[in-house]
Amino acid sequence: MATPAVSLPIPRPRSVRVAVVPPDLLRAAGRAVARVAPPLLGLALLVSTVALPLATAGGARVGAVPGSRGAARAGAFHRLPALAPGALPASSEPVAGMAFVRCTSLWTALPDGSAARRILGATAIGWPTFSPDGRSIAFVAERPGGPELWIAAADGSRVEAVGPLGGRGLSGRVGGLAWSPDGRTLAFAVASEEGLREIWTLDLRTGAFERIGVAAGNPAWVGEALVAAEAPPGDDLRILSGDRRQRWTVRRMSSEGLDLAAASSPGWWISGWRHDTATLRRAVGGDGAWRGAVELETRGWDGAEPPPGWTIDPWGGLAVLEAGPVAVTLIDAAGGRDLGLFDPATGRWTLEEYGWNPVWSPAPVAQGPPGEVRAASLVRQLVWRWEERAEAGLVVEGYRPGLLRFDHLGAVLGPPSPREGGVAVPTAVFGRWGETFASRRITFLVGAEDGRAVVRVLAASPVRPIRTIADAVRFLDRTLTVPVLAPAGLPAGTRLARNAVEAWSWRGRAEGSLNLRVPAPEGPTTLTVRYGSAGFGCGPSPVPIELPTGTPAIATDPAESGTYSQVAFPAAGPRDGSVPFSVSGELPREQVLAVAAAMDAARLAARG
DSSP: OOOOEEOOOOOOOOOOOEEEEOHHHHTSTTOOOOOOOOOOOSOOOOOOOOOOEEEETTEEEEOOOTTOSSOOOOEEEEOOOOOOTTOSOOOSSOOOSEEEEETTEEEEEOTTSOSOEEEEEOSSEEEEEEOTTSSEEEEEEEETTEEEEEEEETTSSOEEEEEESBOGGGTTTEEEEEEOTTSSEEEEEEEOTTSOEEEEEEETTTTEEEEEEEESSOOEEETTEEEEEOSSOOSOEEEEESSSSOOEEEGGGSOSSEEEEEEEOOOHHHHTTOOOEEEEEEEEOTTOOEEEEEEEGGGTEEEEOOOTTEEEOTTSOEEEOTTSOEEEEEEETTSOEEEEEEETTTTEEEEEETEEEEEEOSSOBOSSSOOHHHHHHHHHHHHHTTTOHHHHTTTBTTOOTTTTOOEEEEEEEOOOEEETTEEEEEEEEEEEETTEEEEEEEEEEEEEETTEEEEEEEEEOOOEEOOSHHHHHHHHHHHOSSOOOOOOSOOTTOEEEEEEEEEEEETTEEEEEEEEEEOOTTSOEEEEEEESSOSOTTSSOEEEEEOTTSOEEEEEOHHHHTTOEEEEESOSSTTOOOOSEEEEESSOHHHHHHHHHHHHHHHHHHHO
């Protein structure tokens, strides 16, 4: 029987005092950051023995690891009710920023700590994790019968108890929740006195638990792989589940030292395809105290010591936002917890009082109106990922899955411009639409709402087929920012290639090419007419020639190029990389020269 939904009030947020620590203060030994520390309340992470599964009826049972200190109180992971797709508590829109625990309540905030809002008031909760669509948050709640899994809408509008996680014997020992990118699995850890973690997963579709293995840190998802630091602690991160049958170790994913945690950073909308990874390092000083540093290898940053007077809680959670701050749980000398936000760009720590267990939402953050450059970058990446509904849905309001359903999709972005509500980015998309090559023009509006980047479709033209060479030339002439010449002197029977045009834009300049199929004795072959930066690049060495029109040009040397021929014009010399036009293909050199000469004659005639 499914657990009934539980509605909790949403208290009004209170003000938050923030201390900012400049880099020079971090280097001053023994100096502390002044703040007012309220007494620590909330979920304490109690450690006991690691559990290993024993086969039992009705659940996956956990017991004591050989060699562990003390006797384990047995608990059992009983199958939970399956959660049907769409049945989870979820907000109507994704929530951007960070979720964390403060004073036994669940809070959200933007990356700089602003707009902090208490979305859920409950006792003894911890380890929030966002669903991949940014609309739900799962967390652990300690109850008299033991830890339980709860899921709340990311805006706090609804909360539901899913079921128990192991019973009273595991009280205070379950944490490190991590939601898989496909939304189907929750991974978590069970703590031991030895500092190890037993890694488990819960299949939300079936309610079944699976023991994955023992690690030295909490689990995290990197793509489809579940990773955690190896056990015993070492220099590697272990991929715990790839295809769910293999286990292997990847050394380059971690830094030197004792890695305890890894995190995959959300943020594809910021800087393209890169997803930063980070590790939380443990170092034991001469006094035996635990200290830590966060390390981001992909940014070339060697780490940051915590502010004076604090240490990094090695089990308190690590959250890395691409092109944003690193969030960790800090512990002061009295054992109190604060949420630490470290900005790698400035070297500053920002302290959010009395917080722990941070996690970033996958939804894109927008603190203020987006600039034109960022708006264009977001649209560029969104076009390529449009059919990936889970990711596009984080950004697009009123998402239409078939809007960009082109095979061999291409896109050219026009100049962005400010509009009411954001920045408009005109975009031409093209590709195979069924059996026809076609194009469509769409205007996207990039704005911000409640700290989240939002994209709307302002206008979308009908899909227009490109059936003839004249259609393709008109499309390129309207789309590119460089001059376009219609091909001339073509052999009879020349037609468009299957992928008729290519086009690309970068830093306000749009270039492209026209692809044709030309009859040849051995069968049709491709002839390409390129517009903009049509020099030879890294291809065969060009030689200077003169077209019959008297225009200087460069062409491939037959001794180097074999059956491939290329002619570019007009050219200032063999090293000219900015030649505006070129013709190339697996054709006799004389035939390619004839097409180039006919096109140049038309160009000169048009100039009068």
